[in-house]
Amino acid sequence: MKHVKDEGIQNADRFRTPPQLTKDQCDAAIVHVLKQIDGNLEIFTDQFPDIVSTNLRYTPADNYEWTPGFWTGMLWLAYEVTGDEKYRRAAEIQLSSFKKRADEQIGTETHDLGFLYSLSCVAAYKLTGNEEAKQTALRAADLLMTRYLDQAGIIQAWGSLSNPKQRGRMIIDCLLNLPLLYWAAEITQNQAYFDAAATHAKQAAAYLIREDASSFHTYYMDVDTGAPLYGKTAQGFSDDSCWSRGQAWAVYGFPLNFIYIQDPELIDLTKKVTNYFINRLPNDYVCHWDLIFTSGSELRDSSAAAIAVCGIMELNKHLSAADPYKAIYENAASSILLSLMDNYSTVSTPESNGLLLHGVYSKPLNAGVDECCLWGDYFYFEALVRATRDWKLYW
Numbered sequence: 133m134k135h136v137k138d139e140g141i142q143n144a145d146r147f148r149t150p151p152q153l154t155k156d157q158c159d160a161a162i163v164h165v166l167k168q169i170d171g172n173l174e175i176f177t178d179q180f181p182d183i184v185s186t187n188l189r190y191t192p193a194d195n196y197e198w199t200p201g202f203w204t205g206m207l208w209l210a211y212e213v214t215g216d217e218k219y220r221r222a223a224e225i226q227l228s229s230f231k232k233r234a235d236e237q238i239g240t241e242t243h244d245l246g247f248l249y250s251l252s253c254v255a256a257y258k259l260t261g262n263e264e265a266k267q268t269a270l271r272a273a274d275l276l277m278t279r280y281l282d283q284a285g286i287i288q289a290w291g292s293l294s295n296p297k298q299r300g301r302m303i304i305d306c307l308l309n310l311p312l313l314y315w316a317a318e319i320t321q322n323q324a325y326f327d328a329a330a331t332h333a334k335q336a337a338a339y340l341i342r343e344d345a346s347s348f349h350t351y352y353m354d355v356d357t358g359a360p361l362y363g364k365t366a367q368g369f370s371d372d373s374c375w376s377r378g379q380a381w382a383v384y385g386f387p388l389n390f391i392y393i394q395d396p397e398l399i400d401l402t403k404k405v406t407n408y409f410i411n412r413l414p415n416d417y418v419c420h421w422d423l424i425f426t427s428g429s430e431l432r433d434s435s436a437a438a439i440a441v442c443g444i445m446e447l448n449k450h451l452s453a454a455d456p457y458k459a460i461y462e463n464a465a466s467s468i469l470l471s472l473m474d475n476y477s478t479v480s481t482p483e484s485n486g487l488l489l490h491g492v493y494s495k496p497l498n499a500g501v502d503e504c505c506l507w508g509d510y511f512y513f514e515a516l517v518r519a520t521r522d523w524k525l526y527w
């Protein structure tokens with residue numbers, strides 16, 4: 133693996149003392165999460181919340197975009213936390229929509245099949261042994277495999293494989309789509325799924341992570357020769373800035389890949405990208421939408437913060453008790469989570485049907501700016517579940 137700089141933690145004193153985050157506080161936050169889910173259940177059983185809220189309210193959408201799985205994933209989390217069958221019933225109704233989507237290839241020219249199917253069908257199979265969900269998730273894994281470009285060793289992120297603008301383009305987010313392939317390899321005993329995912333993860337480490345441990349959002353490879361070409365942003369401030377959510381995808385994505393690949397270099401790399409992320413947190417610990425901003429009035433992206441909390445929690449599971457970063461990471465994750473609970477939750481915003489305020493989907497496109505984001509809500513709930521119990525991953 134190429135040399136990547138470790139900044140260390142530049143202001144470690146910020147994270148020496150554990151913040152006042154108790155299990156009771158997290159349980160109370162979960163009560164609010166369940167209240168919001170209950171309020172949404174009637175509308176969002178046959179349809180899904182849209183990608184982001186509009187004026188803080190989600191409106192119904194079909195199963196087309198990259199995000200519906202986050203809603204079904206929240207229903208599975210709610211089922212696990214409460215044991216209440218109403219959440220399982222709603223999630224199971226949604227499985228047929230995911231089956232139709234995979235069977236009819238509706239909006240499947242995307243790498244986001246992992247987000248979509250890990251949190252819906254793989255979760256269903258892991259929690260309830262649902263055979264049809266297993267078959268649907270395997271179908272999705274096969275569709276994802278069609279996007280693997282052998283020469284470049286990557287999964288193309290967006291669009292048709294012949295689209296010249298998207299050809300050979302990988303993006304940092306894809307790290308969370310790879311667990312679908314590792315799972316498929318385990319289920320089918322077909323090593324090809326594993327090899328594609330592991331090769332992509334290594335290419336992501338080599339080219340999407342820069343030498344200073346920041347990340348490109350996207351990177352182009354020559355699909356004929358496999359040569360690396362150049363990095364480019366899509367949702368960040370500029371091509372050479374570091375989009376906060378991209379860095380958060382790296383913080384969570386590499387440990388998820390480590391679970392399957394067991395390459396310690398991935399943990400080493402995660403520590404470096406995590407340090408880069410933590411070093412740029414403003415006073416309230418919730419990152420701006422791009423890490424080029426470290427203070428001032430630029431918008432935050434609460435969804436990136438929630439992803440990073442889950443990532444740091446997962447990373448810490450793989451560090452030894454003697455690791456000097458372990459306590460700092462634990463305190464950093466708790467500080468971010470506490471700030472999300474205190475300052476970003478919709479608990480005092482009754483007009484919203486979401487969970488987390490102040491997310492940003494795409495600032496350059498002015499889409500979903502300062503709104504609730506469906507994935508931000510999912511990762512916030514996952515973080516609370518992780519903070520309160522021993523949770524077995526859907527990823």
Ligand code: GLY
Binds near residue numbers: 305367
């Ligand atoms: N994966 C798309 C995004 O993070 O906006």
